[in-house]
Amino acid sequence: MIRRDEGLKEIAKHRGDAIVVAVYNSAFDLRRVSPSPLNYYSVGAMGLASSHGLGLALGLPSRKVIVLDGDGSLLMNVGSLVTIASQAPRNLYHFVGENGCYEANGSHPIPGRGRLSFAGMARAAGYLHVFEFDDLDRFAIEVPRILSLSGPVFTTLKIVPGEPSPLDYEFIHGPGTRQDFKAAIAAILAGKA
């Protein structure tokens, strides 16, 4: 098993100037591990991170878009695997932290826990590249290659919680945070970033 924050640190080492879309506990960890105005916190409508990522990837094809999804979140929008594969954005990197539960909502188990294959679903949906990791060292070696592939790429990580991050809901829900993200995107589009 991979500690979520440790796995995230490996992605952060290689994110470069990528946009990162994150959900709930991943969002809190992302803010601690890799703070950036190009972090997009997908909150308020659970399950839609992959779709936010698709919109951003289509709209800004020159920029890598990394989605840090949860397994419970993805189950709420599993059709997005098909939509993403159908659009096939070359710049979309979809990571799923697979902890088998709705951690942000009391850690109840997800349906199909232990039997469901997220990698299998992504492969069947038509993602170009699909990876599955449960070991940090092996993941750390592969991250640079994963992020150099032409997307859409799907990677599922078997995770457990790591060091707790501050649960700053005011920040991730705040209009100022979204404004900062929009300003960062506007700067990219204006050629200033």
Add this chain to the structure above:
Amino acid sequence: MVDELGLAGGEIIAALKRGRIEYVVALPDITTSAGVLWPISRDQDFKLVRLCKEDEGVAICAGLAITQHRAALLIQYTGFLDSLNAIRAIACDYALPICMVIGLLEKEPHVKPRESKRFGVRIMEPILETMGIDHFCIDGSQDIAALPPAIERAYENSRPLAALVGQRVRP
């Protein structure tokens, strides 16, 4: 006034172009299928994103709006109702210009949406008003002219828009 022959899809498509819509993000709706979605699927001026479910379309349109691309979310009212939380969070709370073109399946001709016998149709405008979403109904050709300025208004104010399509659209 209601157009007895049905709405002309070409006029709605032209209105979307005048509104500088670049992406159409859609799940088929029989109200707009033949007259709008099929022609758009063959129109090189639009990029079409076909959806599995309407709420993912709300988020896709959000990503496109933030990256300064104009999009129309073409759905049926049942999909709107199914996507209410996504619309509440992403369009209303995030204050993004999510422009929805929503077919009112089985709305009776000559009848205002809120006077429809169809419960789902009847509650559409009150819901939109409760959510503070700019809206109007296209029930005849003369209503289509309102679409481009409504799209402009949505992007100018970064607020959502719902254009209700009140009768079946012909090619």
